[in-house]
Amino acid sequence: MRTKPERQAAWLMVLPVVLVVAFSGVVPLMTVVNYSVQDILDVDTRFFVGFDWYRDALRDVRLHEALWRQLVFSFTALAIELPLGILVARCLPRQGRAASLLLVLCAIPLLVPLNVVGTIWQIFARGDIGMLGAAINGLGIDYNYTREPLHAWMTLVAMDVWHWTSLVVLLGFAGLSSIPPAYYQAADLDGAGRWQVFRHVELPHLRAVLLIAVLLRLMDSLMIYTEPFVLTGGGPGNTTTFLSQHLATIAVGQFDLGPAAAFSVIYFLLILLLCWLFHTLVVAGAERDDA
């Protein structure tokens, strides 16, 4: 592969994006950083407090709990959605009417507004009026996601899988469609089994799209707010309160701007760190494989 030519004038083409993102990203982020080092009593009365809010946030037990729950939730959801998404993508027919109909069906959950996703699962899972809740109760299991933390968790994970697995399916389908049929024929001639075809033919072609899928899912599940808010409201108790909801409680509920801002900065850095770790590990692994 040829290396790309060097051309500093390319900055001019990137400039519009930089301006838009600076306006909608950097300016607000700086505001947050600014808040995070001040104690704001009202618009005119504020004191510089240095890193006090950060210290408080890092010692906050409720934040630790929310963070722990968040990590367990995100990794559970990813651990189900990725393999399931790849499996379904492999099983979909490659072309024809059925393929395009199934892809449309897969895309529908992705286009449902986030609060409506919560509403759909609320209606679906309630024991008194819901199909799922009534069916499980009919089996003799006392299922109630508003009372039992474990049931609330399982319902949330089922909802997230319903909502987002299709993203992996669509991206995986794209990756699989790009494999030339000759690769499969060659594998057949070599007498490769299903697993070997998957491991040596399909997986290498899926790497780029799976990287996008995992990063998108990781970011979004770490920021999840609306769906659990509608479905469980963070309950029962605090058992399904994740980071964004904890943040919204401090910022909007209690209007503690300084602590909320400090928490925001930590939160943002955490997502950045996780995504960077993942990206570095995968890219480093890919380069080692290629070498």
Add this chain to the structure above:
Amino acid sequence: MRSPGLASRLVVAGYSLYLLLPLYWLLAMALKSNRDIVSRLEWIPSSPTLANFAEIFSNPVWLDGFVNSLAYVAINTALSVAVALPAAYAFSRYRFLGDKHLFFWLLTNRMSPPAVFLLPFFQLYSALGLFDTPWAVALAHCLFTVPLAVWILEGFMSGIPRDIDDMARVDGHSLPSFFFRIFLPALRGGIGVTVFFCFMFSWVELLLARTLTGSEAKPIVVVMTRTVSASGLDWGVLAAAGVLTVLPGVVVVWFVRKHLVRGFALGRV
């Protein structure tokens, strides 16, 4: 190409059922009166009624909500694709000072939780006089749609061989002429996929859309939560409202389905 076996069909059928059941239940609830919903559990509505939809459509706020939502989604999608195209081209074709860092910095914006930005956004757009207009929501959503658009388009552009650029230059095309006459048509599928993702992430977002609008530009998802809470907990109306917010997505995906399949099939996203 091997034909799908029985196991594959079962997996696809099971997954489809899993996707469809909650949607079916939403529709079934929307066609029942609240009294029927609460009193007994029916798998199929025995006396279907459109009363819930009638109640919604008798309220002009709903139509406005639809128009408002589509307005900011359209502005956002057009803006995102317009600024992302040249940037993605630069990233896919040239090396320049700080290109890798810039690309990663763009992505970090996709990683910032909207909850973090609620207050600063509110103050920023109020100060600019954009509060309660579709522009405020559209610009705020650029935070996550623009980096995504650059990311996806860069992938598609890198899939188009650079020889095309060189041949066009030999044929005497200037850069703009090459870009619009040759490059963009070749990129149709990629643009379709990008539009789909911008539409998707902007249409489903609630938190920012709710914070940045008042009575004038109120989007449909907010109308839904407020109308329903104002009239008490009427499950039938809630479900009907849900159905109405799902429909535009279904329409959009139906129209772009060919692009979606071809775009995705084009290869490395």
